[in-house]
Amino acid sequence: NAGVTQTPKFQVLKTGQSMTLQCAQDMNHEYMSWYRQDPGMGLRLIHYSVGAGITDQGEVPNGYNVSRSTTEDFPLRLLSAAPSQTSVYFCASRGGQPNSPLHFGNGTRLTVT
Amino acid sequence: AQKVTQAQTEISVVEKEDVTLDCVYETRDTTYYLFWYKQPPSGELVFLIRRNSFDEQNEISGRYSWNFQKSTSSFNFTITASQVVDSAVYFCALHSPFGNEKLTFGTGTRLTIIP
Numbered sequence: 001n002a003g004v005t006q007t008p009k010f011q012v013l014k015t016g017q018s019m020t021l022q023c024a025q026d027m028n029h030e031y032m033s034w035y036r037q038d039p040g041m042g043l044r045l046i047h048y049s050v051g052a053g054i055t056d057q058g059e060v061p062n063g064y065n066v067s068r069s070t071t072e073d074f075p076l077r078l079l080s081a082a083p084s085q086t087s088v089y090f091c092a093s094r095g096g097q098p099n100s101p102l103h104f105g106n107g108t109r110l111t112v113t
Numbered sequence: 114a115q116k117v118t119q120a121q122t123e124i125s126v127v128e129k130e131d132v133t134l135d136c137v138y139e140t141r142d143t144t145y146y147l148f149w150y151k152q153p154p155s156g157e158l159v160f161l162i163r164r165n166s167f168d169e170q171n172e173i174s175g176r177y178s179w180n181f182q183k184s185t186s187s188f189n190f191t192i193t194a195s196q197v198v199d200s201a202v203y204f205c206a207l208h209s210p211f212g213n214e215k216l217t218f219g220t221g222t223r224l225t226i227i228p
Contacts, residue, residue, distance in 0.1 A: 033216075040122075042204060042220040043158075058215060090158060098210035099146040099165055104158040 002026050006091050006105030013081040013112045021076040021108050023091030031094045032074040033102070036060065036087040043090065049074055081112045115140040117207050119219035126195055127227045134190040134222045136205030142166075145209045147181065147188045152202040152221070161203075164188060192224075200226045 007022045025032065033048035045058030049068040063085060065077040074093075078085060088109050092102040116139040126132045138147065149161040162172065164181050172179050176193045192199050205219040 035218075040220060042117075042218040044218075045215055048215075088156070092158075098208060099163055101148060101160040101163055102150075102158075102216065103160070106157050 004091055004093055004103050004105040006089075006108055008108060009106065011108060011110050013078070013110065015081060015083060015112060017081050018077070018079050019081065020078075021089055021091070021110075023074045023076065023105060024072050025074075025091075025093040025103070026072065027093060027095075027103065028071060029093035029103070030071065030096055031100075032068065033058070033092050034064070034066065034074070034076045035090045035092065037090060037107075038087050046076065046089075078110075081110075083112045086110060086112045115142075115145075115207055115209050115215075115217050117205050117217050117219035119203075119205055119222050121222045122220070123223045123225070125225040125227055128197060129194050131191060131193050132195055132224065134192075134203050134205075134224065136188045136190065136219060138186050138188065138205070138207045140207060140209050142209040145207060148206040148208070148216075149179065149188075149190050150204045150206065152204065153198075154200065158204075161190075195226045197226045197228050200224060 004025045030051045034046040035043040037043050044060050046064050047066040049055045052068050052071050055066050088107050090107050091105040094100040094102045118137045145166045147164045151159045178191045180189045202221045202223045204221045208216045
């Protein structure tokens with residue numbers, strides 16, 4: 001079982017460039033989410049999805065887009081990268097019960113210059 | 114609004130000492146769930162434990178123990194006889210399932226075990 005797979009592991013972008021962070025899970029989880037981790041700020045929710053075709057904003061959604069066309073995939077798009085989006089990004093999924101723990105991908109370290 | 118406070122930003126202890134990581138939470142919901150995650154230097158996030166709000170039993174797993182007290186809104190984590198492998202950032206998190214699916218994380222405590 002691969003769990004949650006994130007790609008790429010590292011990425012450097014120039015201001016204004018766009019890119020997509022990929023996330024896939026093979027646990028048939030309905031719930032998926034994206035977090036960003038910044039020093040001293042913990043993990044902050046960007047967007048989440050409770051099932052295919054359903055997405056919603058989290059705490060820090062500006063500058064990011066998501067879609068959920070399948071249960072397995074939940075890509076995160078940066079349309080026009082900004083230095084403030086330099087961060088470590090984590091994708092996560094969980095089962096349907098509210099006390100189900102999150103399963104995290106290994107993270108993507110993004111630098112925007 | 115819900116909030117998780119981990120007031121200890123960094124802790125260093127000598128190996129074999131016991132250490133307690135504090136977590137204080139705020140929520141208006143009567144049903145909620147608390148979690149602890151570990152982030153070792155390699156960077157991945159690993160689930161350690163969960164606790165439902167209606168279950169105040171403390172839990173012990175090997176050298177790890179968790180003390181949940183609703184009266185003080187705390188969910189503290191103790192490592193007994195610490196080891197170098199315990200060095201990591203530890204996050205406490207709160208999930209109130211009503212209204213939205215947001216899981217709120219604390220800012221984390223960086224624990225360093227000195228050999």
